[in-house]
Amino acid sequence: MPLLTRLIPSPVVVDIRPGALDDLAGVLADERVSQSGRLAVAVSGGSGAQLRERLAPSLPGASWYEVGGGTLNDAIRLAGEMKSGHYDAVVGLGGGKIIDCAKFAAARIGLPLVAVPTNLAHDGLCSPVATLDNDAGRGSYGVPNPIAVVIDLDVIRAAPARFVRAGIGDAISNINAIADWELSHRVNGEKIDGLAAAMARQAGEAVLRHPGGIGDNGFLQVLAEALVLSGISMSISGDSRPSSGSCHEINHAFDLLFPKRAAAHGEQCGLGAAFAMYLRGAHEEAGHTAQVLRRHGLPVLPEEIGFTVDEFVRAVEFAPETRPGRYTILEHLDLKPNQIKDIYADYVKAIGS
Numbered sequence: 001m002p003l004l005t006r007l008i009p010s011p012v013v014v015d016i017r018p019g020a021l022d023d024l025a026g027v028l029a030d031e032r033v034s035q036s037g038r039l040a041v042a043v044s045g046g047s048g049a050q051l052r053e054r055l056a057p058s059l060p061g062a063s064w065y066e067v068g069g070g071t072l073n074d075a076i077r078l079a080g081e082m083k084s085g086h087y088d089a090v091v092g093l094g095g096g097k098i099i100d101c102a103k104f105a106a107a108r109i110g111l112p113l114v115a116v117p118t119n120l121a122h123d124g125l126c127s128p129v130a131t132l133d134n135d136a137g138r139g140s141y142g143v144p145n146p147i148a149v150v151i152d153l154d155v156i157r158a159a160p161a162r163f164v165r166a167g168i169g170d171a172i173s174n175i176n177a178i179a180d181w182e183l184s185h186r187v188n189g190e191k192i193d194g195l196a197a198a199m200a201r202q203a204g205e206a207v208l209r210h211p212g213g214i215g216d217n218g219f220l221q222v223l224a225e226a227l228v229l230s231g232i233s234m235s236i237s238g239d240s241r242p243s244s245g246s247c248h249e250i251n252h253a254f255d256l257l258f259p260k261r262a263a264a265h266g267e268q269c270g271l272g273a274a275f276a277m278y279l280r281g282a283h284e285e286a287g288h289t290a291q292v293l294r295r296h297g298l299p300v301l302p303e304e305i306g307f308t309v310d311e312f313v314r315a316v317e318f319a320p321e322t323r324p325g326r327y328t329i330l331e332h333l334d335l336k337p338n339q340i341k342d343i344y345a346d347y348v349k350a351i352g353s
Helices: 020-030 047-058 072-082 096-109 153-158 161-188 194-209 217-237 246-257 265-279 283-295 309-322 329-333 337-351
Strands: 013-017 039-044 063-067 089-094 113-117 129-134 137-142 148-152
Touching: 013 020, 013 217, 020 047, 020 113, 020 148, 020 153, 039 047, 039 096, 047 063, 047 089, 063 072, 063 096, 072 096, 072 129, 089 096, 096 113, 096 129, 148 153, 148 217, 153 217, 161 194, 161 217, 161 246, 161 265, 161 283, 161 329, 194 217, 194 283, 246 265, 246 309, 246 329, 265 283, 265 329, 265 337, 283 337, 309 329, 309 337
Parallel strands: 013 148, 039 063, 039 089, 089 113, 113 148
Antiparallel strands: 129 137
């Protein structure tokens, strides 16, 4: 009988623990990612300067590159600066914008990427996608998965709490994304990758049901692992389907309609997930999701991130246009503004104040 299997694109190193940053050079050498120590390290101009000062003595062979922002031009410029060197790998050290720029630059010059996030704001830290601002607004660019992910929980604890909270919202929204995927399978016959779905769902459930909080290393460990697994699930499925459904469509609508007022990605996705679960009739699950989001200090109502009810209704109505071809509960119901407003009023009553 033939043995059938498949190769899963995933990092060769996932190191999540307190103090991991101090062992970065040793870990990369031991895992043969970079035994020479010749690394191109992308950092921000702000907090990156402190990290550079801390890490430079242990990375004597590294070259340091300051990234100005999170635009496509920034990423192209970074690649241009790095291509003249002879490096083993690119290290993205910082928040989501830095890592996305480093992902794109590494792919452009054909080097593996080591992701070293300094916060847990979303699941992009290990995804095969770089999200960058461009002249048309914002674009998603396919890139290889990081070859290594190193997350120092001491660094994460020192980051602004809002960033960690946003990561909670993004992780929990996986549960809604999988429900949308299953809906599309039932209605349209869309194929589900069972492994990717299981990985993304369990990542979301682990965060949803963990009793700890952002000041607890045990909880941060679970959250970091969940975000890594979410990224790997997207690589397995070949797209963002395991972690992106109606919740993310609502998030993208906020970004496109109100670009100067949009909240953090994970905050909007968490709110979108709670409301979308209510839309699909999963009222108990919506209530539990809202309860957990509130416990972690995340918004469950648009007013809590500065949007009126009418603006929220407009975002929900517009949301399907952000992902043409993707089928979620929003496309399935095809609600008119007055219907969205009525259901939102019921949602508010159901989750309480």
